[in-house]
Amino acid sequence: MLNKILLLFVALRIASVFIVRTWYVPDEYWQSLEVAHRLAFGYGHLTWEWTKGIRSYVYPALIAGIYKFLALIKLDCVELLVLLPRILQACLSAYSDYRFYVWSNRSKWSAFVLATSWFWFYTASRTLANTLETSLTVIALSYFPWASAESTTFLWPVALSVFVRPTSAIPWIPLCLYHVKKSSHPVWELLLKRYLLIAFTIGSFSIAVDSFLHGSLIVSPYEFLRFNIIKGIGSLYGEHPWYWYFNVGLPTVLGIGSIPFLFACVETIRHRQVYKERSILLAAIVFTLFIYSLLQHKEFRFILQILPLCLYVSADHLSRWSRKASGKLVWFAAIGILVGNIIPAGYLSVVHQRGALEVMSSLQSIARNYKDEFDQPAKLIFLLPCHTTPLQSHIHHNTTMRFLRCEPNFENVDNYVDEADTFYKDPMSWIRKNLPVHPRSALPTHVVAFDSLEPKIKDFLSVYKQKESFFHSDFTTDKIGANIVIYERFDPTKATTTAAPPVQEEQPAEQDVEG
Structure with missing residues (x-):
């Protein structure tokens, strides 16, 4: 007989697949589906x-x-x-939810706080490495030997999580120290025969997968730490003060759940x-928040892994x-608690x-049907933040597409500015240098941009017409507008004579992405 609680969580997480239809962060797609x-x-x-x-290829x-x-x-x-x-990730998240329920002695409050957590609902069905990391963490915690400290079954999902995302190890440092201290086995025996053996087994599998798919021998966790920690590449994507996780990050992730959590603390x-x-x-x-606070680049999703720990403490209280x-x-x-979670979950989802x-x-339809209508393939350009x-x-058609890049300064170029920032400093200058002039058919057939950009590139858009507009956000910035607009180039065979776009005669090599 199937467990009713498990079925409840499966139904909830699969429902979230169809309810959560919004963009969160690029990694949901660019580090998995793409x-x-x-x-x-x-x-x-x-x-x-x-x-x-x-990055590890295991999840992709x-x-x-x-x-x-x-x-x-x-x-x-x-x-x-x-x-x-x-749906696959939703099912894994649902199983981890059930393991959370088992771990908390099948407490009704544990099922309630987990099912109503707005941030977990918002992320549990997303194809983020952080979501996989969190699911594996909960499964591991449910097998953690809180009483006897002899079992090491929990180390298998921990090891897999660490190789998928090396920062997964951080909350496990104090937990594993506690486990080693409480064990009746000699430390050397526990570390050699259990910890290292499991790490070696999972590590060998992960390294083999990564090396095969990367095309050369590679240890992705080492490369992850080398680029993100030693070289500090992550700071290029934004910086926050050291206390951000304490006064903004964790309170936001917990939402109204911060109240019982504080009482429990x-x-x-x-x-x-x-x-x-x-x-x-x-x-x-606290240890995890302290370590993450030392890093300049901070995001809400980075502490998703400790959300179940917070919810366990709250539920027990x-x-x-x-x-x-x-x-x-x-x-x-x-x-x-229910209403306080429904409001942010509903709006953000x-x-x-x-x-x-x-x-x-809409772009998928354009990519597949434009050639039939105009006898030339569609060429898309995304003039959006990278x-x-x-x-x-989301296109699945081998169409020429171009988007603004934002690679770090690997060559240590002085006064380096990535392509996206260069574009936003002077959009028309970038267009003149990077887009072709003649014939008009060489121009992208479709431009995708925020409506706020239109006044800055109106001369370039003189040979385009607005095709569709999609609401995006109530909160706008200098780069992000309220709506995303698709502009379609006039059909050269049907359009009346219009002024050519004011671009230079030079035509440098294009950087189109096929596919």
Whole structure:
């Protein structure tokens, strides 16, 4: 008989696949689906992380296997290429949810706080390495030997998580130190026969997969640390003050759940001997936040891995509190937590940044049908901040596409500015230098840009007409507008004479991406 709680979580996470239809971060596509598409179909773009070998192919290879199977049975349509990997991740997240429920002694509050967590709902079905990392962490925690400290089963998902994303090791440092201290086995025996053996087994598998697909022997966790930590490449994508995770990051991720979590923290600190398991988890949470605070580049998703630890602490506190509280107060707390999570989950899952995905459906149709209508293939250019949209995973047609790049300064060039920033400093100057002049048919057939850019490139757009517009965000910046617009070039055979775009005669080699 199937477990009802497991079925509940499976239904919830699969439902999120269809509810969460907004863009979050580029890595959801460019570090998973786009890589898998390149592996399965042989065309598409790989970002610098893959050319430099700092990412593991284990997760994309799994998705590529799905793509290959779809191609084999001739069902490799875009809809399934997008949905099936998300359903796979949703099912894995649902299983980790069930393991969380088992770990917390099947507490009703544990199921409730996990099912209602807005940030987990928002990310649990996304094809992010952080989501996979979090699922593996929860599964490992459910097997962690809190009482006997003898079992090492938990090390298998931990090792896999570390090779997929090396920073996964951070919260496990205090947990593994506790495990080693509590074990009755000699330290050398535990480390040599269990820790190193499991790490060697998983590591050999991961290195073999990565080396085969990268084309040369490579240890991706080492390259990850070398580029992101030693060279500090991550800081190029934004910096925050050291305390950001404490006053913004974690409170935002927890949302209204910050209230029971703070009460649980105070209670745990005051009665450390009573709540030993919670004390260990708090130590892992604080240690992780401290280490991440030392890094300049910070994001909400980086602490997704410790969200289940926070929720466990909160759920345990709520379970004990509800035994003494009145029924009305318990219902009030439950409804407050539910509503407080529904609001951000609903807005961010359905409204905020939805244009980046909606525009891809239209572009897919254009890529496939434009040649039939105008007797020439479509050529798309994305004049957007780099990686604002997916690419081939949502087009799946070998069409010429061009987008603004933002690679780090690997050559240590003085006063280096990446292509995207160069464009936004002077859009028309970049267009004159990088887009062809004659004939008009050499120009991109379609331009994709935010509506806020239109006044700055209106001369270039004189030979284009607005085809479609998609709402993207209520919050605009100097680079991000409210809507994403598709502009289509006038058909040269039908359009009346118009002024040619003011671009230079030089025509440098194009940097188009085939696929």
